[in-house]
Amino acid sequence: MAAHHTPDDDDADLFRNAIGPVRKLPEAPPPPTPPKPRPRARMAELDEADARHSFKFALDESLLEAADALSYRSEALPVPVFARLKRGEIAVQEELDLHGADVRTAEQLLRAFLNDARQHGVGCVGVIHGKGLHGAAVEGRPVDSRGAPVIKNLVDRMLRQRADVLAFHSAPPTRGGTGAVIVLLAPSKRR
Incomplete structure (x- = not known):
């Protein structure tokens, strides 16, 4: 059987003859790779997640009631200074009101x-957290489903976990009583 030529074969031969010898082009460089992601502080993220989990677990264990006083003293604070704090004899320099948050x-x-x-450099602050008496029993509101004041318990747990808090105690009745807390902060270290 004879090979059958098509017009396409003739065109291909004509083209090869017209252009002459060819050489292979160099390989194209690979496309640039995307930049590496920025490093993340994964251990800090894990620590934060663990602290949140521990915080929520601790919050469920022993909840403060509206009339309960907040009170804490680190070993670094002398007892007489803590007694002055409890009596309301230390002046509050700054105040934060968390009502409605x-x-x-x-x-x-x-x-x-x-x-x-x-x-x-503020050494003594006040935090008004409220007693949770007027809130609804809804997640994120001032009281939880058992009637415990959520913001008050949050403030208590957060203050206990901070290394820079030397002591805290509920305010005297004239300054908010069990709806507010006075906090003594450790002096910041100069560098």
């Missing part, structure tokens, strides 16, 4: 407030 907002505001106070 939801849990997430209250947590952010309290962290920022304490960090700012410490950064500016």
Whole structure:
């Protein structure tokens, strides 16, 4: 059987003859790789998640009631100074009012407030958390489903977990009583 030529074969031969010898082009460089992601502080994220979990677990264990006083003293604070704090004899330099805030907002505001106070050398602050008497029993509101004041318990737990808090106690009745707390902060270390 004879090979059958098509017009396409003739065109291909004509083209090869017209262009002459060919050489292979160099390989194209590979496309650039996307930049590596920025490093993340994974351990800090894990620590934060663990702290949140522990915080929520601790919150469920022993909830404060509306009339309960907040009270804490670190070993670094002398007992006579703590007694003065309890009597309301230490002047509050700055104050934060958390009335009407939801849990997430209250947590952010309290962290920022304490960090700012410490950064500016403020040694004694007041936090008005309320007693949770007028809130609805809904997640994120002033009281939880058992009637415990959520913001008050949040403030208590957060203050106990901070290394820069030397002591705190509920305010005297004239300054908000069990609806507010006075906090003594450790002096910031000069660098």
